[in-house]
Amino acid sequence: MPKITYIDNEGNSKTIDVENGLSVMEGAIQNNIPGIDADCGGSMACATCHVYVEEKWLNKLPKAEDAEVDMIDMAFEPKKNSRLSCQLIVSDELNGLTVTTPSKQS
Amino acid sequence: MKKKDVIIVGAGPVGLFAVHQLGIKGLNAVVIDNLDKIGGQCIELYPDKPIYDIPGVPECTGKELTDKLLKQIKPFKTEFFLNERVDEVRQDNKVEWTVKTNKGNEFLSPNIIIAGGVGSFEPRKLPIKEAEKFEGKYLFYSVKNKDDFKGKNITVFGGGDSALDWALELSKFSKINLIHRRNEFRGAPHTLSELKKLEKEGKVLIKTPCQLDAIEGEENIKSITLKFDDGKVEKINTDIVLSFFGLTMKLGPIAEWGLNMEKKTIQVNSANFQTNKKGIFAVGDICSYPGKLKLILSGFHEVALASVECFKRARPNEKYRFEFTTASKTIQERLGKK
């Protein structure tokens, strides 16, 4: 199973195996990783699953749809490497992905 | 204080259908919601998106579903209290609950149905500390009366329709700075082109891609500091800040009512959707029980069962009778059909 690393804003990191087909958000929720709220359950309506992806992954990930970029406008402290973790679907290509959660989600 | 058979917290699809299930059993209710409109997530988050999994309705948008539910509950003439958040729930006597809103309204009832979704919708606040100090006086998350903003130097944050519409509207009698974190705006293109025209005439200042870094001022706001993507900072003078970053859902006061909670949801008995407190029920997205699915259709089932228990509590001396709407004359009368 692909490994995904979640780092919180204080630098604590946890690496977990996430099943292919789940989103990076679901991987966090199912494994009680703090820092991701996902209030809308993955329907791209809340921006509380916001993460920063490691720079080197930015171009390897499927590009964000317009609706995702629009929603990121609403996120807490968005940056260039901001993504919504509910839109990142785990596959073998994502093995090793590292995401950092913001200091808060809303 | 208003006395009712049931108090419903939340006017989302599930709260609305609760009115129906209670109404056909002869119970009256009030509905309280923090939003300024009826419909919960369906109206606030996806009014124009089609829903395909409402039984018997192959396709309808969030707005259409809300309108249909409102039509279905019309016969019950239920009173809605909008723009009001339920803050307090307390027990004043053995059988009844008192509910108090942030506007000071109080309601008394043997039953409370919490259909609060993921919490009450509230404006997303600016992420900097000083923001709170100026909120409501010099910093706003909505415009109630535009005359308050006449002849001021106003900075508007956001890239969506609310930001663009208000920037354009207020530019008629005030100086406007429009700030957005990227160069592309989400709002309607024609509003944006009007604003670009005003920018050329020097009436509107548009700054992108940048975000708010600080607000300066003691009593009132004097200036704000913007940070651009390339690291550059810029200070601009302003009297008023308007911020339009949509709404978030905040569980808020519900967490303080002594209910058994897990991960922002309320644990219920799935036989009647009662919580650990007798007479307080939770239905829809906010409740959890083994196998719970956050679907509208699940919420509809949940209120049907909860309404039976509400009946028993509101009418302790009457016997509950299960009836079909097709066959019951009483129900048809309540629906105004006979």
Ligand SMILES: Cc1cc2nc3c(=O)[nH]c(=O)nc-3n(C[C@H](O)[C@H](O)[C@H](O)COP(=O)(O)OP(=O)(O)OC[C@H]3O[C@@H](n4cnc5c(N)ncnc54)[C@H](O)[C@@H]3O)c2cc1C
């Ligand atoms: C983009 C999107 C698409 C979706 N698509 C579907 C779909 O296709 N099919 C489907 O079945 N479901 C879908 N859903 C989920 C569906 O919208 C929810 O399951 C449904 O809205 C839950 O209804 P509810 O009445 O429980 O809560 P909500 O609709 O969340 O309404 C709760 C209301 O309670 C109010 N409230 C909360 N606390 C308080 C308080 N203390 N005081 C006053 N008011 C309060 C809130 O302001 C809110 O208006 C979708 C959701 C989203 C975001």
Ligand code: FES
């Ligand atoms: S979970 Fe709400 S936008 Fe991702």
